[in-house]
Amino acid sequence: MEFPISMIIVRRVKPLPYWIVPVLALVVGLLISMIILYAMSGGVITPYDVLVSIYYGFTNVGLLAKTFALLIIVGIGLLVSFKGAIWNIGGEGQFYMGVMLAAWVALFSGFAFNGFIAKTTMILMAVLAGGFWALLAALPRAYLNIDEVPVTLMMNYIAYYIVDYITKSEWREKQYGFRKTPRIPETTMFQVIDGTTLTLELLILMIVIFVAVWLLFKYTSLGLRIKVLSSNPNLLRSSGISVQLTVVTALLLSGMIIGIAGAAYLGSVSHNINYPVEEYTPGYGYTGILVAWLSMLELIAVPIAAYIIGALHTAGISIQIMGAGGAAVVNIFIGSILLTYAVLITISEYKIKIIIKKR
Amino acid sequence: MIDAFISLLAGMSSVFLAYYLAALGHAIVEKSGVLNLAIDGIFALSVAVAYAEAVYTNNNILASLLLTAIVAALFGMLLAFLVTKFPISHGATGLSMMFLGYGLASLVGLPARNLQGSIRGLEIGYTIDVYNPVWIAVYVAIVLIGLGALFLINKTKIGAAIRAAGEDPAAAEALGVNVLMVRLFAGALGFALIGLGGAIFELAYVQVWSEGTGMGHGWLAFAISLSAGRHPLLLILSSSVFAGLVKYMTTIQAMYNISTELAKMLPFIAAILAMVIFMATPLRRRLAPPKSLGKIYFREERTV
Numbered sequence: 132m133e134f135p136i137s138m139i140i141v142r143r144v145k146p147l148p149y150w151i152v153p154v155l156a157l158v159v160g161l162l163i164s165m166i167i168l169y170a171m172s173g174g175v176i177t178p179y180d181v182l183v184s185i186y187y188g189f190t191n192v193g194l195l196a197k198t199f200a201l202l203i204i205v206g207i208g209l210l211v212s213f214k215g216a217i218w219n220i221g222g223e224g225q226f227y228m229g230v231m232l233a234a235w236v237a238l239f240s241g242f243a244f245n246g247f248i249a250k251t252t253m254i255l256m257a258v259l260a261g262g263f264w265a266l267l268a269a270l271p272r273a274y275l276n277i278d279e280v281p282v283t284l285m286m287n288y289i290a291y292y293i294v295d296y297i298t299k300s301e302w303r304e305k306q307y308g309f310r311k312t313p314r315i316p317e318t319t320m321f322q323v324i325d326g327t328t329l330t331l332e333l334l335i336l337m338i339v340i341f342v343a344v345w346l347l348f349k350y351t352s353l354g355l356r357i358k359v360l361s362s363n364p365n366l367l368r369s370s371g372i373s374v375q376l377t378v379v380t381a382l383l384l385s386g387m388i389i390g391i392a393g394a395a396y397l398g399s400v401s402h403n404i405n406y407p408v409e410e411y412t413p414g415y416g417y418t419g420i421l422v423a424w425l426s427m428l429e430l431i432a433v434p435i436a437a438y439i440i441g442a443l444h445t446a447g448i449s450i451q452i453m454g455a456g457g458a459a460v461v462n463i464f465i466g467s468i469l470l471t472y473a474v475l476i477t478i479s480e481y482k483i484k485i486i487i488k489k490r
Numbered sequence: 491m492i493d494a495f496i497s498l499l500a501g502m503s504s505v506f507l508a509y510y511l512a513a514l515g516h517a518i519v520e521k522s523g524v525l526n527l528a529i530d531g532i533f534a535l536s537v538a539v540a541y542a543e544a545v546y547t548n549n550n551i552l553a554s555l556l557l558t559a560i561v562a563a564l565f566g567m568l569l570a571f572l573v574t575k576f577p578i579s580h581g582a583t584g585l586s587m588m589f590l591g592y593g594l595a596s597l598v599g600l601p602a603r604n605l606q607g608s609i610r611g612l613e614i615g616y617t618i619d620v621y622n623p624v625w626i627a628v629y630v631a632i633v634l635i636g637l638g639a640l641f642l643i644n645k646t647k648i649g650a651a652i653r654a655a656g657e658d659p660a661a662a663e664a665l666g667v668n669v670l671m672v673r674l675f676a677g678a679l680g681f682a683l684i685g686l687g688g689a690i691f692e693l694a695y696v697q698v699w700s701e702g703t704g705m706g707h708g709w710l711a712f713a714i715s716l717s718a719g720r721h722p723l724l725l726i727l728s729s730s731v732f733a734g735l736v737k738y739m740t741t742i743q744a745m746y747n748i749s750t751e752l753a754k755m756l757p758f759i760a761a762i763l764a765m766v767i768f769m770a771t772p773l774r775r776r777l778a779p780p781k782s783l784g785k786i787y788f789r790e791e792r793t794v
Contacts, residue, residue, distance in 0.1 A: 140576065140788075171597040218581050220527075271762075275769045278784065280525065280581055282765065285713055285758040288706070296751035409706065417585070424582060459596035459701065466531075466590030473582040474572060481577065 139484045140477065147479045153425050153432075156475045157439065160468030161185070167463055168450075176450060176460075188446030195441045196329035197400055198413075200337045201392050202437035205419030206426065207344050208388030210433060213423050214348070215381040216361035221268060221283025223416030224290035225386040227408060228264040229257035229393020231294050234404055237315035237397070238302065246318040250332060253319065253394045261390020262383050264290060269382035273375035279382065287416065291409040298406045310406035321398035330399040340388055345430055347384075357381045389416070418444065421469055443468075498738070500620035503628040504694035506733040508687045510632055512711035513729050514639055515683030517720035521643060522676035523656035524570050525784030526712075527584030529684060531591025533708030536562050536688025538595035541699040542602035544614040544692075551616050555689050562685025563678040565591070570677030574659075574670045577788035596701050603699055615697035632726060639722035652676050656780030659787040669787065687711065710736070713761035719768050719777025732757045 161181075168176040188195070205222055212219040219225075233253040236242060242249040268286055271277040304313040321330035348354035356377045359367055367374050392415065397404075405411040422440050426432035447461030477483070512533060519526045536558045543554040569587055573580045606612050618625050643649040651672045654662035659669045688704060696703055714732050718724035735742070735753050743750055768777040 138575070167594070168597070171594065173601065218579075220581065220585070271766055271769075275766060277765050277769050278779065280527070280784065281712070281716060282762055284527070285709070285761055288709060288758045289755045292751040292755040296749055300749070410702065417589075420585065459593040461593075462589045463593030463597070466586050466588070466593055469582065469586030470590060473578050473586055474576060477576045477578060 135488050137486050137488065139486060140481045141484065142481055143479075149427050149429075149479065152475050152479045153427065153436070153472065156425075156468055156472035159475070160471040161464070163467040163471060164463045167467065168460065180450065181446075184446040184449040185443070187449050188442040188444070191445055193327045195438070195445055196327045197333070198441040198444055199434075199437050200329055200333050201396055201400075201413075201415055202419060202422050202441055203337050203434055204340055204392040204395065205389050205415045206422035206433045206437055207340055207430065208385050208392065209419050209423040210426065210428055210430065211344060211347075211357070211388065212381045212385035213428055214361060215357040215377065217269075217272070217378060217381050217385070218280050219265065219268075219283050219382060219385050220280055220420065221265065221286050221386075221416070222389050222419050223412065223414070224283070224287040225261040225264045225389040226393040226396070226416045227290045227294050227412070228260035229390030230397045230401075230404060231297065231393075232256040232260035232390075233394035233397045234302070234312060234315065237319040238313060243316040243319050249316075249319045250321070250398065253398065254336070254391055257390040257394035258387045259390070261393060262387040264390075265382045265386020266379070269379045269386075272382065273378040288409075291407075291412075294404060294408045295406055298404045298408065302404070304403075312404045314403045315397065319398065320402060321395065323399075328400075330395075333395045333399045336391055336395055340391065341430070341433075344388075348430065353380065389419070418465065421465055424469070425472065440465075497620040498734075499629070500618070500622075500625040502730075502734050502737040503625040504618045504690060505737045506730055507628050507632060508691035508695060509707075509711055509714055509733045509736075510635075510687070510725060510729040511683045511690065512687030512708065513715040513718070513725050514635065514722060515680040515685075515687065516712055516715040517680075517718075517722065517725065518639070518643070518652070518676050518683065519566065519570075519680035520715075520720060520783055521656050521780060522570070522652045522673045522680075523659055523780055523782045523785070523787065524573055524673055524677060525580035525584060526569070526680075527581055528565065528569050528587035528591065529584075529712050530705065530708030531588030531595075532562050532565050532681060532684055533591075533688045533691075533711065534595040534702075534704040535565075535591040535598070536685040537692040537696070537704030538599035538602075538699065539685075540689035540692045541614065541703075542598050545602040545606045545612065548612070549614045551693060554693060555686060558685045558689040559682040560685075562688070563682040566677035566679075566681025566684070567674050569681075570673040571670070574673045574787060577786050579786065580784045592705065595704070599699050599701065599703075613697070615693045617697075618694050636722045636726050643722065648672070648675065653780070656782060659782055660789075663789060669789070684708070684711070710757055713757040717757065717761040717764040719764065719773070720779070721777060724777075728760075732760075 165178040165181045168181060169178060209219055209222055233256060236253045236256050237249060242252050264286060268279050268282040271282060272279040298312055299310045302312045304311060321332040323330050356367060356372055360377050364374050367377060418440055422433060422436045425436040443464045444461055447464055450460045516526055516529055539561050540554045540558045543557045547553050565587060569583060572578060572583050618628060651667045654667055655669045655672045663669050691704060691707060714728045718728040735756060739750050739753050742748055742753060768774055
């Protein structure tokens with residue numbers, strides 16, 4: 132078949148500055164979602180409403196703070212594996228394994244008498260849980276070369292159902308018999324910073340993780356190995372470093388960091404687990420992917436990306452309050468921005484030429 | 491005993507067909523080398539489109555099936571086009587289409603549900619059970635579709651082209667296969683099947699709609715497809731097992747005291763185990779994933 136119009140994609144001599152694409156993707160993606168929302172809601176959601184909600188989302192810093200901090204942690208966690216071209220789509224599962232183990236510490240371990248010990252144990256157990264969940268996908272990826280994308284993805288659902296099971300049976304609150312766990316004791320709740328939705332521990336965790344991962348990629352050989360893993364695994368092999376071990380470490384670290392986000396979410400935001408968890412989840416494991424991608428895998432840009440995504444999240448919820456669309460309006464934002472971004476990332480290194488053939 | 495078994499088979503026929511079609515569609519898309527992470531979003535969207543069209547046309551099942559298949563096929567072609575024409579990540583494209591599908595699903599479904607609520611006595615759907623002999627036709631159809639798909643993939647020219655595009659698109663292109671066209675075809679056909687699966691899931695099984703209906707079932711079809719190594723006939727086996735599990739979950743739970751959560755996670759565990767087995771044993775010759783599945787294929791690598 133011969134089309135009169137054809138499209139040729141050629142490599143640029145000099146790539147565009149790296150910030151152009153995310154900014155352009157945001158603008159174009161938002162335009163697309165405005166059109167979709169306007170057309171599909173039969174004119175109920177006007178572009179003006181969308182702009183007002185977005186303004187509200189970006190300026191309502193207090194409301195945004197917790198989402199912002201949690202998205203940074205999850206985004207950094209994913210970034211660690213993405214840097215090594217290991218596509219960890221299993222953030223949700225690692226997050227909820229962290230939530231589950233942290234809840235166990237808070238509710239049943241007997242450490243709750245002392246806030247400091249309990250919170251430290253919660254975080255440590257969440258690290259182990261998230262790491263373990265990532266390890267289950269990392270080992271087949273490293274040693275059998277089984278694609279980590281479907282495996283990590285399906286493990287999200289296995290994690291959901293494990294948490295569901297334990298929430299509605301063993302850990303179910305006895306007082307009213309609702310399908311949820313009891314609230315975690317006061318001593319184990321993270322300490323809210325006045326006037327925000329942020330907690331002190333969450334803030335500290337965020338900063339510590341940010342600095343630690345910055346150091347990892349700046350100064351350690353492990354960080355370098357993970358970076359080389361994505362660009363040239365053969366180089367690793369020829370210099371006598373185990374590719375398998377690097378893959379496992381990257382995914383393990385990724386899961387451990389995301390597990391921490393789970394503990395912080397339990398301690399700062401939810402305070403208990405509701406059944407069914409796949410409906411109550413804030414979905415940070417998935418939106419975190421967007422944060423990591425939008426940051427162009429630059430650690431410094433992760434907070435910016437997390438701020439933007441967090442603001443859009445808040446904006447989506449405020450559109451939902453207007454009555455049209457429901458919870459999935461957020462998904463329209465996320466979907467169209469991410470799709471635009473995925474396509475536009477081409478133009479930073481390639482030129483797209485449309486050629487009209489003359490008959 | 492026989493009667494009970496027959497009513498069991500009849501009762502699960504609609505779910506069976508829905509999962510089988512969606513899983514087969516997924517298999518065809520991935521055979522062509524396109525990693526399909528959009529499946530759950532498009533499945534949820536198909537459920538909503540089928541529901542809305544049935545409400546708007548006063549329960550016209552054929553119109554509903556047709557429209558859903560077309561909508562889903564368009565998304566399939568978009569996915570195939572983007573990942574073949576541009577050097578972009580299959581995962582990123584698929585996941586963003588998943589989010590878009592979720593969002594569109596609620597935009598499509600909510601007005602239709604409000605309309606249905608305002609019309610007294612408007613019920614949608616087509617029930618297939620033991621009193622409706624169509625269930626026998628469903629089983630015959632599944633076997634015929636399975637054989638047809640096997641023939642298409644293994645014996646025809648287009649099937650060979652699809653497999654070639656999945657194994658090594660660059661070599662296929664060199665041998666004269668138009669990889670873009672082949673993937674567009676596989677994307678359209680595969681996603682039309684996924685759309686039909688979603689429509690049948692809604693019209694013949696759920697028959698009501700609320701926000702989130704169908705979400706997660708696309709991933710179930712994904713797991714069913716992977717656990718059978720994307721083989722059209724093995725898929726019949728895996729989708730019947732998991733369709734039975736879904737349909738009779740409450741009964742199984744009551745009879746054998748197995749929790750619903752365990753039953754729900756079984757397909758995913760089975761899929762992961764199957765992937766390990768297919769890669770680690772000689773079965774990999776037939777059932778391993780296509781070599782270039784999810785790999786960026788970019789033809790126009792030239793510098794100006």
